[in-house]
Amino acid sequence: MKKVHIKSYGCQMNVYDGQRMADVLGQEGYVETATPDDADLILLNTCHIRERAAHKVYTELGKLRDLKRERKAQGRETTLVVAGCVAQAEGAEIQRRQPAVDLVIGPQTYHRLPALLAQARSGRVVDTELPPEDKFGHLPAPKPAVILARGISAFVTVQEGCDKFCAFCVVPYTRGAEFSRPVAQVIAEVERLAESGVQDVSLLGQNVNAYHGKGPDGVWTLARLMHRIAEVPGITRIRYTTSHPRDMDEELIAAHRDLPQVMPFLHLPVQAGSDRILAAMNRKHTSDEYRRLIDKIRMARPDIALSSDFIVGFPGESDADFEETLRLIADVRFASAYSFKYSPRPGTPAAELAEQIPLAVMDERLHRLQALVEEHRQGFNHAMVGRTVEILIERAGRHPGQLAGKTPYMQAVQIESATHRIGDRVLALIERAGSNSLFGRAVERPDLAA
Ligand code: SAM
Numbered sequence: 001m002k003k004v005h006i007k008s009y010g011c012q013m014n015v016y017d018g019q020r021m022a023d024v025l026g027q028e029g030y031v032e033t034a035t036p037d038d039a040d041l042i043l044l045n046t047c048h049i050r051e052r053a054a055h056k057v058y059t060e061l062g063k064l065r066d067l068k069r070e071r072k073a074q075g076r077e078t079t080l081v082v083a084g085c086v087a088q089a090e091g092a093e094i095q096r097r098q099p100a101v102d103l104v105i106g107p108q109t110y111h112r113l114p115a116l117l118a119q120a121r122s123g124r125v126v127d128t129e130l131p132p133e134d135k136f137g138h139l140p141a142p143k144p145a146v147i148l149a150r151g152i153s154a155f156v157t158v159q160e161g162c163d164k165f166c167a168f169c170v171v172p173y174t175r176g177a178e179f180s181r182p183v184a185q186v187i188a189e190v191e192r193l194a195e196s197g198v199q200d201v202s203l204l205g206q207n208v209n210a211y212h213g214k215g216p217d218g219v220w221t222l223a224r225l226m227h228r229i230a231e232v233p234g235i236t237r238i239r240y241t242t243s244h245p246r247d248m249d250e251e252l253i254a255a256h257r258d259l260p261q262v263m264p265f266l267h268l269p270v271q272a273g274s275d276r277i278l279a280a281m282n283r284k285h286t287s288d289e290y291r292r293l294i295d296k297i298r299m300a301r302p303d304i305a306l307s308s309d310f311i312v313g314f315p316g317e318s319d320a321d322f323e324e325t326l327r328l329i330a331d332v333r334f335a336s337a338y339s340f341k342y343s344p345r346p347g348t349p350a351a352e353l354a355e356q357i358p359l360a361v362m363d364e365r366l367h368r369l370q371a372l373v374e375e376h377r378q379g380f381n382h383a384m385v386g387r388t389v390e391i392l393i394e395r396a397g398r399h400p401g402q403l404a405g406k407t408p409y410m411q412a413v414q415i416e417s418a419t420h421r422i423g424d425r426v427l428a429l430i431e432r433a434g435s436n437s438l439f440g441r442a443v444e445r446p447d448l449a450a
């Protein structure tokens with residue numbers, strides 16, 4: 001039996017791509033293994049969003065070259081594949097820097113993996129084409145046992161690429177232009193997942209709320225797609241990520257009010273709070289427009305938990321600009337957020353800007369921003385104590401007798417229970433908030449009482 005080890009870096013879309021590549025390789029007789037040590041094929045599914053992420057790949061490849069050499073000496077072959085966004089952006093450069101790599105394959109061509117692997121047997125191959133065919137239409141469906149093993153929560157990519165061209169971002173270059181999967185294809189995938197026990201789907205896209213897929217009666221929006229997914233038997237929770245503020249339309253906001261399956265959680269990156277910086281970033285909205293949008297969303301769904309991404313130290317960001325970001329955070333009070341030091345990316349307009357910010361300044365700003373976000377995150381989590389919320393049980397907990405799941409607000413919860421199982425929706429009284437998890441106990445469900 002041939003074994004493949006897939007290591008995905010970066011975003012959830014890469015996790016999804018990693019699974020779909022495993023599906024393609026499954027058809028070729030490969031089974032997945034959790035370590036590179038016993039793998040015949042090692043595939044790094046890479047991320048190019050920040051310099052550090054791209055760097056990691058070369059470090060990892062150095063180690064894998066040694067592994068490949070050791071095995072060769074023992075008469076065993078290993079195939080080394082680099083996929084994902086670094087593959088797309090750096091293509092042949094990867095093979096030049098690391099000759100042990102057999103195949104470099106971009107995120108849009110991995111349906112061709114079997115043919116390319118065959119080709120790579122007689123010489124190294126690079127395929128970073130952005131092909132005309134839709135790869136999703138050529139991917140095999142995972143078997144029910146494989147779906148089950150991946151758990152009751154699943155990712156489904158519905159949209160890829162981006163036409164927004166934020167000044168700092170490589171995505172429009174690595175993932176190409178915006179593309180939405182047709183409605184029928186997405187629904188078929190969700191139905192298959194649900195039939196195998198998946199309850200919770202996260203719809204993914206670099207710009208997921210710009211979704212405009214071909215439907216049976218014209219172009220469908222993300223809101224319309226979610227209404228249809230909510231009708232799929234067995235689907236109890238729907239989320240979507242990542243959204244752009246400019247594409248948060250009325251219909252989508254209303255879905256948070258009208259569809260019980262749409263979870264009260266929204267990741268809506270704003271990046272910065274200064275209008276000057278937002279304009280330089282080409283985000284195409286002001287900080288007050290973002291605040292008004294948040295007000296509207298909270299009007300539709302008052303308990304919604306909000307999350308964001310922030311970049312500190314974008315070129316030209318002054319102390320005053322940064323204070324504006326802190327002010328926005330204080331106004332919105334996010335339940336969680338990701339924050340990053342600006343990283344200049346080759347080929348992006350911001351990398352050419354003169355006023356790059358010193359690392360020490362970025363470090364200090366990041367530290368202050370993260371402290372404020374953390375204060376709000378802890379506040380949000382502690383406010384859950386004493387409340388009763390529905391938990392979807394996803395797996396066994398840390399200790400015997402514990403089960404782990406998530407609240408509708410995306411918080412991790414551990415509950416004590418000997419009677420519940422994975423997949424149960426349990427009402428739990430939250431008794432304690434730890435630094436990364438809530439703790440509670442199951443209570444009677446009045447809606448299920450006779
Ligand atoms: N499409 C999303 C949006 O509109 O915000 C996010 C896509 S990106 C994969 C995820 C996050 O990485 C961004 O929101 C941004 O905060 C961060 N990011 C992107 N480029 C970056 C850069 N050059 N330096 C630092 N952070 C970056």
Ligand code: SF4
Pocket residue numbers: 162163164165166169170171172206207244
């Ligand atoms: Fe990158 Fe998101 Fe901006 Fe597109 S909208 S360029 S993915 S940050």
